[in-house]
Amino acid sequence: MSIQFLPVSWSEYHEKVRQLAASILTHTPVENQIVAISRGGLTLGHLLSDFLRIPIATFTIQSYQDIQKHGVVKITEPLKADIKGKIILLVDDVADSGITLKRAISYLGDFKPQSVTTTCMFYKPTSCIRPDFFTKQTSKWIIFPYEPIESIISITTMMEKEGKSKSKIQEQLYSLGFTDPQIRYARKYFLT
Numbered sequence: 001m002s003i004q005f006l007p008v009s010w011s012e013y014h015e016k017v018r019q020l021a022a023s024i025l026t027h028t029p030v031e032n033q034i035v036a037i038s039r040g041g042l043t044l045g046h047l048l049s050d051f052l053r054i055p056i057a058t059f060t061i062q063s064y065q066d067i068q069k070h071g072v073v074k075i076t077e078p079l080k081a082d083i084k085g086k087i088i089l090l091v092d093d094v095a096d097s098g099i100t101l102k103r104a105i106s107y108l109g110d111f112k113p114q115s116v117t118t119t120c121m122f123y124k125p126t127s128c129i130r131p132d133f134f135t136k137q138t139s140k141w142i143i144f145p146y147e148p149i150e151s152i153i154s155i156t157t158m159m160e161k162e163g164k165s166k167s168k169i170q171e172q173l174y175s176l177g178f179t180d181p182q183i184r185y186a187r188k189y190f191l192t
Helices: 010-025 041-052 099-109 148-161 166-175 180-189
Strands: 005-007 033-038 056-064 070-077 087-095 115-123 141-143
Touching: 010 041, 010 115, 033 041, 033 099, 041 056, 041 087, 041 115, 056 099, 070 099, 087 099, 099 115, 148 166, 148 180
Parallel strands: 005 141, 033 056, 033 087, 087 115
Antiparallel strands: 056 070
16 A cells, blocks of 8 residues: 555644644734634644633535545535634644645635634645644644544545455554454445
8 A cells, every 4th residue: 555644543632732732822913713624623623722712613614535536625514603803723634735724714814804824733745835833744644533434434445446355454454543343333334
């Protein structure tokens, strides 16, 4: 398999959020509203809201079709918060190609915030936008602890297309830290 993976545990994720929040707190001006991009930015946004002690709003933007392909980027659920004149911290999980962040920044501009600062847990050098704050630069495919079923389905589908056997797929999933109950669940309900 040509793709390299970066599995992130819950404890690693929590520690990275704390480090990210500490970096943001040294930044001026201090943000007064988090806007998290759903779905990827929800967990990070929620934790940052706690660490930074500022409110959170969300909107949904979708772009991924599967593990290696980007789809059309579109807003599927609008922002409902009034952010006019606010200092915004825009949150997503990863700046991969950057098209989601680019579209989100453009979208938020229509709401007339005072400023928009971007933050992602991870930044990939292939991104057309470098977030203002991030914890790590990587070229690997990140496996977040909050999406085990999505990751199992994507990895299994990709490996099946490559002609890998069920035992090789199982071995790969174990090596990435997935558990038997997670794998069984994904197979039972989504991989028939």
